Amino acid sequence: MASSAQPRRRFAERLWREGAITRPEVAEAFATVPREAFVTEGFHGRDGTWVAPDAEGFLDAVYTNDVLVTKVEDGRATSSSSQPSLMATMIEALGIGPGTRVLEVGAGTGYNAALMSATGARVTTVDVQPDVVERAGAALASVHSTVDLQLGDGYAGWAAGAPYDRVIVTVGVAGASPLWLDQLAPGGFVLAPTRHAGHHPVLRVTRAAGGTVHAAGVCAAGFMSAAGPLSAVYPGAHPLGGDPLPAATVSHPARFDPPLDVFGYHDLWFALGAWDSRTTYAHTPDSAGNGGCALLDELTGGGAAIWPDGAVDGSGPNARAYAERASALVDRWLASGRPAVPAWRAPMTLDGDPASPIWVARDWRLVPGDLQEP
Ligand SMILES: C[S@@+](CC[C@H](N)C(=O)[O-])C[C@H]1O[C@@H](n2cnc3c(N)ncnc32)[C@H](O)[C@@H]1O
Known part of the structure; x- marks a missing residue:
């Protein structure tokens, strides 16, 4: 396969020009880590077509700002390399650098973990699917990565590597696991795409000294849903949706x-x-x-x-x-002045499966204040 050094650098420059990357160390990570090493068996493009590693234009397809779906079960994507601009936005929102201890939930291909590691962060990443972990392990080894890769349900976090300065979740969840907050160092936070009104905007979740937990909006996002208690349905949640509405009258x-x-x-x-x-x-x-x-x-x-x-x-x-x-x-x-996702804050309460509860956001309010009453 041709060297990817040039397309990789052009890719990082494009993400920079488009505003997804604003920090030089994040641009350098995208310019350094070869994305193709994490999709060596090929992938489904956004239109569903299969892109094999020996296909003409493979590298061009790898270095597009698009999700690369690497596993499909029953017609549903169950693992992928996420959209690069979203990865960049989330990595920047983490504010990581050399020595930052990071836990990632949803290793997938391992590419995002390798990018974070390239900024100097110490990264542990967990995935629930054994075959996904096996492939990610081979990919990480091929680029000589020091990422610590583990198999497990991310609900439990990864206690052996705690404490973490940051927890980043790269799969859609209904709420935040209390164990992530337990495994955070003081001043740390969780970044998680969290179900809200039928999609998964990214929220920043923090626990105050008194134990109260709060969410703040970060950015819009679309993610596949997590397996297990992280996707619990709870009373008062938005409907899951997806079914067609009848014709308009x-x-x-x-x-x-x-x-x-x-x-x-x-x-x-x-x-x-x-x-x-x-x-x-x-x-x-x-x-x-x-x-x-x-x-x-x-x-x-x-x-x-x-x-x-x-x-x-x-x-x-x-x-x-x-x-x-x-x-x-x-x-x-x-x-209200067209408030954007980061304008919102909400207290969180414990809900979901009583045996494996999750913190869910309720009672969203605008910052500094809602301009109109309901
Ligand atoms: C969108 S992919 C993650 C993308 C990945 N960070 C990358 O760079 O390629 C979502 C991953 O989350 C994993 N996942 C789903 N539910 C999970 C859970 N409960 N715990 C850990 N991983 C989970 C899936 O197996 C899938 O590989």
Whole structure:
């Protein structure tokens, strides 16, 4: 295979230009660690096609800002190398450097652990799937990495390596394990993509000296869901969503021209999720497989879809009421100054499986204060 030194450096430069990387040591990590070493058996591209290691254009496909799916079971992705811009944003949000002790939950290919290690951090990474750990181990060895790779359910963290200055979770969870907080050194924090309104925005989770636990929004993200107690469903959580809504019978017109970009749309979506527990992800008959933000009427079916251009489509027996509620929430987001994901804070409470509880965020509030009452 041709050397990847040049595409790698161009890749790091592109992530820098696009603003995903702002720190030189993170750019250097992306320019140094060969991503192809972590997908030696090939991968599924975003469109589902298989990219074999001997395929023409393999390196170009590796050095794109895209997720590389490395394992699929029953039509569902169960392991991957995450989207590089998201990895970069999360690594930067960790604020790591030489000697920082990091626990990663969700080793996957091992690439993210190797990137963090390249900044000088001391990294332990855990994955629940034995075959995934085996492949990640071979990849890490091939690049002479010092990452400590372990097999286990990440709910338990990895006590033998504690304390950690940071815990980074690279799989979607419903809440934070109390064991991660127990394994943190003073002043440490957890960064975890946490289920909220049908997707997994990244939250920063901290425990204060008195024992109270808080979440702060960091950025929008999409991740596959974790196995085991980390994905527990708990009372009051947003509906899981995913099912199609019926055809619209009430429509409110578009109001954003141009439509919100992907970040703006997720800012709106996060706010709707904070203000209404019926918010989730749904398809509609017209959405051609691309779902969006919706308020779900779980009792009688239907609800309202809210699109990036601000249009609202109501459906089901309560279509009118749902469409009006959805439009009122969009109004509220605009009147609040279009708050972005990092503008939100929430106290966390223990919930989920009583035998393996998780800290979940409730009662989201804007910082410095919500501008409008519900
Ligand atoms: C998106 S991949 C992680 C990407 C990875 N950090 C990389 O750089 O390639 C998610 C991984 O989380 C793992 N996972 C799922 N549930 C888990 C759990 N409860 N504990 C530990 N790992 C888990 C999956 O096996 C999968 O490999």
